[in-house]
Amino acid sequence: MTTTDHDVSRSAAGVGAAFLTRLESIFGEHGLIRQPEELLVYECDGYVIEKNVPDVVVFPESTEQVVKVVNLCAEFQVPFVPRGAGTSLAGGCLPVGGGVMISLTRMKRILEVNLRDRYAVVEPGVVNLHLTQHLKGTGYHYAPDPSSQGACTIGGNFATNSGGPHTLKYGVTVNHVLGAEVVLPDGSVVQLGGAVEDTPGYDLTGLFVGSEGTFGVCTRVTVRLTRDPAACRTLLAVFNSVREATQSISQIIGAGIVPAALEMMDQGIIEAVEAAFHFGFPLDAAAVLLIEVDGLEVAVDDEARQIIAICQAGGAREVRQANSPRERQLLWKCRKQAFGAIGRLSPSYCTQDGVVPRTKLPEIQEFITAVGQRHAIRIVNVFHAGDGNIHPILLFDERDSDQVRRVLEASEEILLKCIELGGSVTGEHGIGVEKISLMHRLFDAHDLDVMRSVRQAFNPGGLCSPMKMLPTAGACGMEHVMQKRPGRRAAL
Amino acid sequence: MTHDPTTSACGEPGRLAGSATAAPQPPGRIGGQIDYDKFLDCVHCGLCTAACPTYLETGDENNGPRGRIYLMRSVVDGRLELTPRVNAHLDLCLDCRSCETACPSGVEYGRLIEPFRASQRRAEAARQSARNADWFHRYILYCLFPYAQRLRWALAPARLMQQLRLDRLLETLGVIKILPRRLQRMQSFLPRLLPGGPPLPEFLPALGPKRARVALFTGCVADALFRHAHWATARVLQQNGCDVVVPRTQVCCGAIHYHSGADHPALALARANAAAFDAAGVDAVVVNVAGCGSMLKDYGQIARELEPAQAALLAELGGLADKVRDVSQFLAELGLIAPRGELKLRAVYQDACHLVHAQRVREQPRDLLAQIPGLELLSIAEPEICCGAAGSYNLTEPEMSDRLARRKLANLLAADPQVIVTGNVGCSMQIQSALRQARRAIPVVHPMELLDLSYRGVAFSRG
Structure with a gap:
């Protein structure tokens, strides 16, 4: 991991003996970490290019404790940042400027499951997959299924509006959050939405989902439960060229089929997942499409047949079907853990996250290949192809600063190309600190001003998640961090 | 015990810790002997966290795999002192290796924490504050x-x-x-001590057409407490056409020593086993205890870690390691001759961490049990989470061990089983103890015991 830029990582001014004593009276010995050797692991999340150690980590077990810590931070003007499982790939949990990290991992109760009205109420620290496991046998599940669902929390999904392979048909997190309880930076507890659809007034739930923790701390979420599909078919189409694969994707959607998921993996990633999981992927294929259709038993076979015909007409050399639940599970494991499997190809990687209109997939794919060649950086690809969400993965060795520089340059070029093609710089990972400098490329000054004033309304002091998402310094005297461009610190 | 390779170390108990400390202290920092690339395999994605029992219990990333790797690496890098707090987080690790199953990058966590601990213990012993010098x-x-x-x-x-x-x-x-x-x-x-029967003979012939010749590893604690499971295992192997040899010169696998840093006595035991089993000239060395099996399979790795220069030792220990199979893995590969006897039982198979995670043996025991007529296999929540036994962990970290035992017991009881089946001595003892405390009389048996009953056409009775 890259050495920390020490003159940037610093403590928050308000953290002194008086503050810590008060904090300890709220959390006790076991609910708080303040020793340097134990704070170290909290200096970064899944994004390791930037690091900063928080001054203190607290583990609230109730909304009341969250209110208390937030009030104390306001009193002492100390910044704070919430953290779930710390799987952000964009530095969403990075404690820029130090201060208090509010770890929500101990607020992990499933408070209510209401099958008749199809909702569940959970605390933010509940692991995404644990909710679905809890529902096993009821005929319902929680639909958003980010690749990190085995570890990431519902609170983190709420903050970043997480997607996942099956959101092509079922929608992203915002489509599955009915309401929430949040603690605002002034310590007030606010109920957003509720267990029923379309509560009147402004859609504050929609506003908070994806706000990356910049409006407050979510302490309770009411999520929609989705009926398990009666049947599904999972197909694997093997192509000799990436272009044929991406064109087939447009053909499938163009035929009016909405698969539950439509994923693409290229040769490099196939190699990694095959080494990890031994599914039996053809290592000489240029690309594979992983396609799932679900719904009524009578419909899925018909859709599967259509898809097979389209893929074959599009040049697929082979289309396989998962023959057992075990095989289907393994296929999805391969896809969902593809990022992690990259560890087998290189010591470090940078997963990019961009969006292009679906029809532009062949174009962006060719651009990515050219960028990789120009910067002498190996790039492999997994795409949530159905909704044009691309994940080029740039392989490098973090100990080589020149490679790090080239990776960052290549990443930026790819993301700018996404904007040029009419897309965006993030599909699901969020802006965090990683992409903060790209916000002004995506939005003009007026757009950003409106966003700033929305944040101002909830978080006027800027103490909550400073330096995230919007390129403003907030009010914590952290302008120096801004000048250093936190999202690109490693390159400097 | 006719031949004891560690007599020199253990014949005089007082000298054992001395012999562990006598090992030359590797130069440099604690953990300095670890292949640094193994740290780099971790890309910090965090997908392991929720697979870790101690992280689930505490929510503290210092008690999760990614955090522990970060701590160990920081110590090796010289960024961090090995303070008592850092030690406590590393000690709290069960070494259950659940994180290895969860890790998509193939991080060999066991090959980080185990040698790290070994060098910790050596350093402690050198400082005369040795935990392993206590009574x-x-x-x-x-x-x-x-x-x-x-x-x-x-x-x-x-x-x-x-x-x-x-x-x-x-x-x-x-x-x-x-x-x-x-x-x-x-x-x-201490579980209810069953009459284990006489020691196994050195040879038990295959029944029916001979399909393989195997050696059975009997171990130490297992042989003292669970010899009835050894007999059952041997009979099941015979039923499946295996000649079974039980070498008399075999010894403890050495896991207890290795895990507490006494690695040279561990190496001596490993060599004795390599000699004992090589002589047997068998197709496989079959083990019915997950912990021992995992240790035996790691012999080659351990030789590489402790004596990197000795190619002959690596070949000797690696050769044995390659032949080691868990009994359910072996039978699944061989193809089980279907048992006929009906056992009308609602059973839960409880994964031993050193089978499911360390050896990646998950489906085989379930598939074997499913072939017993009448047996219904129930599934439980969190099957991959450790029960807290973890070798001597239940003695060294009693509080966390008890928390995990309660967690596991709740999940087991929710399925309402008539029998609990598990392939490891430690898990069996831990669950029996938890059941006794909860005053629940559910028998805990080895998978081979059920197969054996089915082959023999004997009905299941507790005890």
Whole structure:
């Protein structure tokens, strides 16, 4: 991991003996970490290019404790940042400027499951997959299924509006959050939405989902439960060229089929997942499409047949079907853990996250290949192809600063190309600190001003998640961090 | 015990810790001998966290795999001192290796924490503050546990007390409390001691057409406490057309020593086993205890870590490691001859971490059990989470061990089983102990015991 830029990582001014004593009276010995050797692991999340150690980590077990810590931070003007499982790939949990990290991992109760009205109420620290496991046998599940669902929390999904392979048909997190309880930076507890659809007034739930923790701390979420599909078919189409694969994707959607998921993996990633999981992927294929259709038993076979015909007409050399639940599970494991499997190809990687209109997939794919060649950086690809969400993965060795520089340059070029093609710089990972400098490329000054004033309304002091998402310094005297461009610190 | 390769180390108990400390201290920092690339395999994605029992219990990333790797690497890098707090987080690790199953990058966590701990223990011993120089390590862990015969003798009074029901009386009267804390815990973990039968003969012939020739590893604690499971395993192997040899010169696998940093005694035991099993000239060395099997399979790795320059040793120990199979893995590969006897039972198979995670043996025991007519296999929540036994962890980290035992028991009982099946001595003892405390009388058996009953057409009865 890259050495920390020490003159940037610093403590928050308000953290002194008086503050810590008060904090300890709220959390006790076991609910708080303040020793340097134990704070170290909290200096970064899944994004390791930037690091900063928080001054203190607290583990609230109730909304009341969250209110208390937030009030104390306001009193002492100390910044704070919430953290779930710390799987952000964009530095969403990075404690820029130090201060208090509010770890929500101990607020992990499933408070209510209401099958008749199809909702569940959970605390933010509940692991995404644990909710679905809890529902096993009821005929319902929680639909958003980010690749990190085995570890990431519902609170983190709420903050970043997480997607996942099956959101092509079922929608992203915002489509599955009915309401929430949040603690605002002034310590007030606010109920957003509720267990029923379309509560009147402004859609504050929609506003908070994806706000990356910049409006407050979510302490309770009411999520929609989705009926398990009666049947599904999972197909694997093997192509000799990436272009044929991406064109087939447009053909499938163009035929009016909405698969539950439509994923693409290229040769490099196939190699990694095959080494990890031994599914039996053809290592000489240029690309594979992983396609799932679900719904009524009578419909899925018909859709599967259509898809097979389209893929074959599009040049697929082979289309396989998962023959057992075990095989289907393994296929999805391969896809969902593809990022992690990259560890087998290189010591470090940078997963990019961009969006292009679906029809532009062949174009962006060719651009990515050219960028990789120009910067002498190996790039492999997994795409949530159905909704044009691309994940080029740039392989490098973090100990080589020149490679790090080239990776960052290549990443930026790819993301700018996404904007040029009419897309965006993030599909699901969020802006965090990683992409903060790209916000002004995506939005003009007026757009950003409106966003700033929305944040101002909830978080006027800027103490909550400073330096995230919007390129403003907030009010914590952290302008120096801004000048250093936190999202690109490693390159400097 | 006719031949004991560690007599030189353990014949005089007092010298054992000395022999561990006598190992040359590797130059440089703690953990400095670890292949640094193994740290780099971790890309910090965090997908392992929720697979870790101690992270699930505490929510503290210092108690999760990614955090522990970060701590160890920081120590090796010289960024961090190995303070008591850092030690505590590393000690709290069960070494269950659940994180390895969860890790998509193939991080070999066990090959980080185990050598790191070994070098920690060596350094501690060198500083004379050695945990492994205390009475518990010196006499109990090193000089009693690894020797089945000694252990059987030591347990004779306990067996008698159990038969006379005196143990319950002493517990009720509180007399047990005069024992040192760890001995009290050991007493509470002692399962109901079953008559194990005589020692296994050196050879048991295949029944029907011969399909393979295997050696059976009998181990130490397992042979003292679970010899009935060894007999069952041998009979099942015979039923499946295997000649079974039980080499007399085999010894403890050395896991207890290795995990507490006494790696040279561990290496001596490994060499004795390599000699014992190579002589047998077998198709496979079959193990029915997950912990021992995992250790035996790691022999090659351990030789590489401890004696990187000795190619002959690597070949010797690696050769044995390649032949080691868990019994369910072996039978699944061989193809089980379907048992006929009906066992009408609602059973839960409980994964032993050293099978499911360390050896990646998950489906095989389930597939074998599913072939028993009448047996219904129930599924439970969190099957991959450790029960807290973890070798001697239940003695060294009692609080966390108990928390995990309660968690596991709740998940097991929710399925309402008539029998709990598990392929490891430690798990079996931990769950039996938890069941006793909860006053639930559900028998805990080895998968081979059920298969054996089915082959013999004997109905299941508790005890």
